[in-house]
Amino acid sequence: MQQKHPEYTLRLAHAETEAPTIKTYTFDTSALGFKFTAGEYVKVVLDGVVGDPRGNQREFSIFSPATRSAEYINITTTIEPSDSPYKNKLNSLKPxxxxxxxxxxGKFTLNGLNDDAEVVLIAGGIGITPFRSIILTELASGSSRRITLIYSARTP
Ligand SMILES: Cc1cc2nc3c(=O)[nH]c(=O)nc-3n(C[C@H](O)[C@H](O)[C@H](O)COP(=O)(O)OP(=O)(O)OC[C@H]3O[C@@H](n4cnc5c(N)ncnc54)[C@H](O)[C@@H]3O)c2cc1C
Structure with missing residues (x-):
């Protein structure tokens, strides 16, 4: 039998343009008991997506630290003029x-590693999202783990 994953109705608190083609969405999780481990992702399902061959949902890594999960979660994505109907709908959401x-x-977390195990994280472009959550969570938890991030982006 397929496992049913937890499902939440979240309110968009705000949407912020971080760079010309990058937008971050903050969803309010207060009083919902939402918890996650840094590195995990969510599926975001939107109403009113019309004519999208991939349907009305996409996966997004959680971009915010796990230590703030009782208040909010962030997701970040690229927004381009030739976007899919799903992305256009996401881009039209208002607070x-x-x-x-x-x-x-997901399983892309530091679970199972010793607290002092050194890690090297390698990402390109929007692939930074789970690593930001992992790094901020480690910092907020007072971890002394040594982390090296190797990152590449199309533009500085
Ligand atoms: C575990 C996991 C985590 C992920 N985390 C992130 C994340 O943190 N951030 C993130 O951005 N993505 C993430 N992704 C990828 C994300 O789920 C989407 O697949 C991705 O953002 C592309 O979605 P899209 O709707 O833009 O593209 P698709 O629907 O796959 O389309 C690809 C491209 O085709 C073109 N296109 C599609 N439809 C049309 C149309 N009707 N007209 C014109 N052009 C069109 C557009 O250029 C579009 O960008 C993750 C995926 C996984 C599996």
Whole structure:
């Protein structure tokens, strides 16, 4: 039998343009008991997506630290002029709008490592998202783990 993952209706608290083609969405999780491990992702399901061959949901790594999961989660994505109907819908969300968020999901975490195990994280472009969450969570938890991030982006 397939496992049913937790599902939440989250309110968009705000959306912020970080760079010309990068936008971060903050969803309010207060009083919902939402918990995740840094590195996990969610599926974001939107109403009103029309004519998208991939449907009305996409996966996004959680971008914010796990230590703030009782207040909010962030997701970050690219927004381009030739975007899919799903991305256009995401881009049109206004504060106060709601989305269905399924998760947390995934195994791309530091679980199972010793607290003092050194890690090297390698990412390109939007692939930075789970690593930001991992690094901020480690910092907020007072971890003394040594972390090296190797990152590449198309533009400085
Ligand atoms: C575990 C996991 C974590 C992920 N985390 C992130 C994350 O943190 N951030 C993130 O951004 N992505 C993340 N992704 C990828 C994300 O789920 C999407 O697949 C990705 O953002 C592309 O979605 P899209 O709707 O833009 O593209 P798709 O629908 O796959 O389309 C690809 C491209 O085709 C073109 N296109 C599609 N439809 C049309 C149309 N009708 N007209 C014109 N052009 C069109 C657009 O250029 C579009 O960008 C993750 C995926 C996984 C599996």
């Amino acid at each position: 106060g709008d709601q989305a269905t968020v399924i998760g947390p999901l």
